[in-house]
Amino acid sequence: xxxxxxxxxxxxxxxxxxxIDEALADVVEHVNAVPHGDLANRWLYFQCVAGFMPSPxxxxxxxxxxRLPFLQEENHTGPGGIFPGTxxxxxxxxxxxxxxxxxxxxxTHWVWTQALRFPRPVRLVDITLAxxxxxxxxxxxxxxxxxxxxxxxxxxxxxxxxxxSVDHPWAPEDRTQNAVEFARHKWSAMAELFRDAGAPxxxxxxxxxxKGYGNTxxxxxxxxxxxxxxxxxxRIRLCLVLPNWAAGSAPWGDYPTAQxxxxxxxxxxxxxxx
Amino acid sequence: xSKITRRNLPRGVxxxxxxxxxxxxxxxxxxxxxxxxxxxxxxxxxxxxYWNIPIAGRLFLNDSSGLxxxxxxxxxxxxFVLPELQDEWxxxxxxxxxxxxxxxxxxxxxxxxxxxxxxxxxxxxxxxDWQNIDDATLLVRILKKPTYYWGVxxxxxxxxxxxxxxxxxxxxxRLEVPFTATMNRLLRxxxxxxxxxxxxxxxxxxYVVRISAPNLNQSAAFVSLNVALGFKRKLTxxxxxxxxxxxVQNMPLVHCGLGDPDAVAIGVPGxxxxxxxxxxVDGIQxxxxxxxxxxxxKLRGGYNTWGDRWPAENVLTDAGYDVIAVPMFGGLGRxxxxxxxxxxxxxxxxxxxxxxxxxxxxxxxxxxxxAVVNWAGDxxxxxNIKPNNxxxxxxIGVALLSGHKADLFTYQHVAYQxxxxxxxxxxxxxxxxxxxQLGGNLSNGDHDQIIVNVPIVYDFxxxxxxxxxxxxGVQGQPFWMSxxxxxxxxxxxxxxxxxxxxxxxxxxxxxxxIEVRWKWGDTVTxxxxxxxxxxxxxxxxGYGGFWVYLIGKKMLAP
Numbered sequence: 001x002x003x004x005x006x007x008x009x010x011x012x013x014x015x016x017x018x019x020i021d022e023a024l025a026d027v028v029e030h031v032n033a034v035p036h037g038d039l040a041n042r043w044l045y046f047q048c049v050a051g052f053m054p055s056p057x058x059x060x061x062x063x064x065x066x067r068l069p070f071l072q073e074e075n076h077t078g079p080g081g082i083f084p085g086t087x088x089x090x091x092x093x094x095x096x097x098x099x100x101x102x103x104x105x106x107x108t109h110w111v112w113t114q115a116l117r118f119p120r121p122v123r124l125v126d127i128t129l130a131x132x133x134x135x136x137x138x139x140x141x142x143x144x145x146x147x148x149x150x151x152x153x154x155x156x157x158x159x160x161x162x163x164x165s166v167d168h169p170w171a172p173e174d175r176t177q178n179a180v181e182f183a184r185h186k187w188s189a190m191a192e193l194f195r196d197a198g199a200p201x202x203x204x205x206x207x208x209x210x211k212g213y214g215n216t217x218x219x220x221x222x223x224x225x226x227x228x229x230x231x232x233x234x235r236i237r238l239c240l241v242l243p244n245w246a247a248g249s250a251p252w253g254d255y256p257t258a259q260x261x262x263x264x265x266x267x268x269x270x271x272x273x274x
Numbered sequence: 275x276s277k278i279t280r281r282n283l284p285r286g287v288x289x290x291x292x293x294x295x296x297x298x299x300x301x302x303x304x305x306x307x308x309x310x311x312x313x314x315x316x317x318x319x320x321x322x323x324y325w326n327i328p329i330a331g332r333l334f335l336n337d338s339s340g341l342x343x344x345x346x347x348x349x350x351x352x353x354f355v356l357p358e359l360q361d362e363w364x365x366x367x368x369x370x371x372x373x374x375x376x377x378x379x380x381x382x383x384x385x386x387x388x389x390x391x392x393x394x395x396x397x398x399x400x401x402x403d404w405q406n407i408d409d410a411t412l413l414v415r416i417l418k419k420p421t422y423y424w425g426v427x428x429x430x431x432x433x434x435x436x437x438x439x440x441x442x443x444x445x446x447x448r449l450e451v452p453f454t455a456t457m458n459r460l461l462r463x464x465x466x467x468x469x470x471x472x473x474x475x476x477x478x479x480x481y482v483v484r485i486s487a488p489n490l491n492q493s494a495a496f497v498s499l500n501v502a503l504g505f506k507r508k509l510t511x512x513x514x515x516x517x518x519x520x521x522v523q524n525m526p527l528v529h530c531g532l533g534d535p536d537a538v539a540i541g542v543p544g545x546x547x548x549x550x551x552x553x554x555v556d557g558i559q560x561x562x563x564x565x566x567x568x569x570x571x572k573l574r575g576g577y578n579t580w581g582d583r584w585p586a587e588n589v590l591t592d593a594g595y596d597v598i599a600v601p602m603f604g605g606l607g608r609x610x611x612x613x614x615x616x617x618x619x620x621x622x623x624x625x626x627x628x629x630x631x632x633x634x635x636x637x638x639x640x641x642x643x644x645a646v647v648n649w650a651g652d653x654x655x656x657x658n659i660k661p662n663n664x665x666x667x668x669x670i671g672v673a674l675l676s677g678h679k680a681d682l683f684t685y686q687h688v689a690y691q692x693x694x695x696x697x698x699x700x701x702x703x704x705x706x707x708x709x710x711q712l713g714g715n716l717s718n719g720d721h722d723q724i725i726v727n728v729p730i731v732y733d734f735x736x737x738x739x740x741x742x743x744x745x746x747g748v749q750g751q752p753f754w755m756s757x758x759x760x761x762x763x764x765x766x767x768x769x770x771x772x773x774x775x776x777x778x779x780x781x782x783x784x785x786x787x788i789e790v791r792w793k794w795g796d797t798v799t800x801x802x803x804x805x806x807x808x809x810x811x812x813x814x815x816g817y818g819g820f821w822v823y824l825i826g827k828k829m830l831a832p
Binding site: 002003004005008009010011013015017018020021023024025027028030031032033034035036038039040041042043044045046047048049050051052053054055056066067068069070071072075079080081082083084086087088089092093094097112113114115116117118119120125126128130132172173175194195196202203204205206207208209210211212213216220222224225233235261262263265267268269270271272273274 | 277278279280282283285289294297298300301304305309312313314315316317318319320321322324326328329331374376378379380382383384385388389390391396397398399400401402403404405406459460461462464465466467469493495497498500502504506509550551552557558559562565566569570571572573574575576577578579584589592594596598599600601603604605606607617625627628629630631632633635636669670671673675677678679682683684685686687690692771780787789791792793819828829830831832
């Protein structure tokens, strides 16, 4: 399959100046405007970084701070669902906002969502989430004390969900129609500890500024080399879902969203453009 | 380089080799790693700057009515600059072009506004208000001003108290998302996107993303608010290290970024010999097949994800511009005043630290690091003040991290800056000053925010001469980062921290993450941050938090 020109010259066949001229014109034209499809590498990566430190758990317990930007996964018109003193619609549009969440009997969920949209086609390359802990954010990611029902004491938590979905092009507001492009449910936190038990806890060379309260620790969840193609204008939603068990359940407690600090990075690749 | 040309074959003249083979040889020359933006149908690389603001709440509505600010509204300003890359410094070679503007937030997938957290009214936090939906009109504007550092008008005439130069006034793009667009049950324009803006931006200007919600009431919030700007900029040549004129820290020694040009040979018949169609050495078809073969196997340039180059490369301009925006100290939903210190996490011994981890997914060369310090308070407070105390120090560090599911747990510094909080001290590192509104009272004086330079690690001449291509004339040479295999493990030397030595990078070619840390505090002043050394209305962290920008080159990838 030739790329540059359709003309082919071989001994014993007709050859003319016109054909040579056309072939050369094809070559010059192609080399002067190489189509992007002729490049072996034609993608450039970019990263969308987010993250925040929630108000500390002790503060959350005592005053007005709180769970935002986490919002309830389930939409409803009961307490916590509707703004006090306002009128509810006949029905909510999407009762459940995230697909595939394991619906424990005694558990509600909080979800941190990031929504993105790009005008040109992109590839989703990498999803990385980090739930960092230290002396302020105390999550051990182990069911301790009084574990939630259905969970065994001293085992690592398996109730964090990560879902990346794309809205349906013809029913964009119906979450039941979302296309789930990436999902992790029911995974053990033990698999994603930044430093395993027994591994060196301190770096051989540290960085400045020092944290002053220990080293980087927590969960670092990385899904790499995904290469998920997303169509132009796709409405992309990344959801981190945390459980909210009954009061007093460890390690999540009453304020599961305040047990760790958050990092997220979405890496996409986009083609060169005109 | 430029486009190749050819002469038309005139009718009736003798067909000579130069008429046929000169264009083929010119094409072959281009394929020997000389394909540049002149030869590409798509000569632009894209990059997106993405800002995530966890909570943008009721302070939007607060204004300074009756106060000196006279009606100033608590909008969120996020300043940024797009400096030239080190190898193009002060050349103004290629300007970024703003193409796209996207904004989104979490409205619980309902036609509703979301309740903010209000003291003593926690029951409304995060709830849906289906009634007062006209609150949800959001306006995002991109404003510009001259960057103080570049002195336009001439730097010598600018005083740091010249507030006129610190207020961005010229609007270059806007996206208004009316509540009617996001409250339709069948199609909500959230995320909202506008494209094809085609606004060229200047490396010597400062731009400000200004987010406002003119109708928001005291009970509502925009949650997980995201703003992204899409740019395109002409591709450029990738960095290389030759140890003589060009230096890159931490670059794989296996290639040092140097090109491996393809050898494309076209057989040309001698003068006065017949031109044959498919002579195996110098036939027309043979020459065309040589070129065609390169296109069939695709033209090569850039790196794979491990930072390895292709053998036999064809493309010269295989790098693009990139900016990674890193949020720091956001998520608290309000400015941090002295009275709010207990709201601040990781506050211990009068110091606060925030940390971000960013995975290294592809080769990236950092050319500049900049940081935004934000002291914009609540406009309804009459006398917001910036800290003015040399003992209050900010420290910003960027390092490579290895250790995720790995044996080697270590850091290698990339950039670092520290400064005290007085105008004289941060004036030594401030690239620009930004004032939301002239005479406004988000903060006292002539600026609410500053952009400071965070130099790449430098000052160890035994390793490399310092780069003079950056703000304030001195910083380190560009810094490569990529996850690699053992093939790329050996790296060029890097400067160690605290800028007193250098050698093989500590991460030994095994970096996995970029770690960004920001620490501020005062452990010297009696009573610390909560003491009498600071007033009750001192704003330590402004509304929206701080930002760090990593600016550099990324290369074409598969």
